Amino acid sequence: MRTEAKAANVAAEVFCNVIEQTAFMFGERTCKDDLPIAGRPFVQAQMSFHGPLQGTLALAVPRDACLQIAANVLGMEADDPFVAERATDSLKEIVNVTCGHILTSLAGDKPVFDLSIPEVSDLDEAGLAELLADDRTVPFLADDCPVLLRLALRED
Amino acid sequence: MALNILVVDDSQIVRAVILKSLDLANVPVGQAYQAANGREALEILGRHWVDLVFADINMPVMGGAEMIEKMSQDGLLKSIPVVIVSTEGSVTRMEDLRAKGVRAYLRKPFKPEDIREVVDQVIEVRHAN
Numbered sequence: 001m002r003t004e005a006k007a008a009n010v011a012a013e014v015f016c017n018v019i020e021q022t023a024f025m026f027g028e029r030t031c032k033d034d035l036p037i038a039g040r041p042f043v044q045a046q047m048s049f050h051g052p053l054q055g056t057l058a059l060a061v062p063r064d065a066c067l068q069i070a071a072n073v074l075g076m077e078a079d080d081p082f083v084a085e086r087a088t089d090s091l092k093e094i095v096n097v098t099c100g101h102i103l104t105s106l107a108g109d110k111p112v113f114d115l116s117i118p119e120v121s122d123l124d125e126a127g128l129a130e131l132l133a134d135d136r137t138v139p140f141l142a143d144d145c146p147v148l149l150r151l152a153l154r155e156d
Numbered sequence: 157m158a159l160n161i162l163v164v165d166d167s168q169i170v171r172a173v174i175l176k177s178l179d180l181a182n183v184p185v186g187q188a189y190q191a192a193n194g195r196e197a198l199e200i201l202g203r204h205w206v207d208l209v210f211a212d213i214n215m216p217v218m219g220g221a222e223m224i225e226k227m228s229q230d231g232l233l234k235s236i237p238v239v240i241v242s243t244e245g246s247v248t249r250m251e252d253l254r255a256k257g258v259r260a261y262l263r264k265p266f267k268p269e270d271i272r273e274v275v276d277q278v279i280e281v282r283h284a285n
Binding site: 022092112117 | 166167168169170172173176214215216242243244245246247248249263264265
């Protein structure tokens with residue numbers, strides 16, 4: 001199996017565990033064509049890592065879904081103002097935890113990695129199209145929420 | 157006895173989850189202080205009595221490792237137990253942090269019973285000393 005395909009499988013498995021344990025949502029891989037994304041603005045959390053492996057991890061979801069994810073993480077109602085203020089914060093946290101576990105799964109528990117602080121940005125149509133077109137992007141449905149996860153390893 | 161807790165993480169959502177987990181695990185909390193980075197945490201530690209610190213490693217302004225190093229150089233602060241709460245999976249880094257004085261490590265994601273176990277372990281060790 002190609003390294004990138006293997007890495008994508010590991011990333012997918014780790015993500016499903018993390019989203020289940022942190023947000024009580026069940027992730028399952030799907031086809032890009034089956035994602036309910038039409039007309040929904042997306043946000044993306046992204047971080048980079050440096051060490052024996054180098055690259056980036058990006059996680060994109062519809063902006064409206066951030067609210068539900070944050071509510072689940074906090075165990076609160078989605079219409080609570082406390083949740084709304086922290087909606088994108090939850091996405092950063094999930095990408096952060098996912099990244100840490102992917103690196104341990106791929107490289108073991110001895111190497112030390114430097115992780116960047118995750119950043120969130122709006123994904124415009126071109127950005128979303130680029131993410132969807134990338135072979136390294138794994139599409140999920142987490143409950144009914146469309147999710148795109150891309151682990152991009154870089155060789156230096 | 158209720159514990160005064162300081163939670164240090166740049167993510168508000170993580171700080172809220174740690175405090176909620178302490179509550180769900182029936183850990184008796186007196187004052188709960190919050191800081192978004194190591195520098196803010198040191199300021200709070202300079203002004204308030206804190207029994208236990210939960211800290212992330214990777215934070216802007218001042219990270220967890222630098223904060224722990226500065227605590228270890230202070231006669232009063234070095235006795236306060238620090239628990240790292242992180243996604244970090246490297247045993248090499250954890251050994252390095254333990255050498256700097258970190259008492260325990262909680263890897264995210266965690267359950268309330270995990271945080272209870274760590275608190276019991278750290279507080280028990282402190283009383284034994």
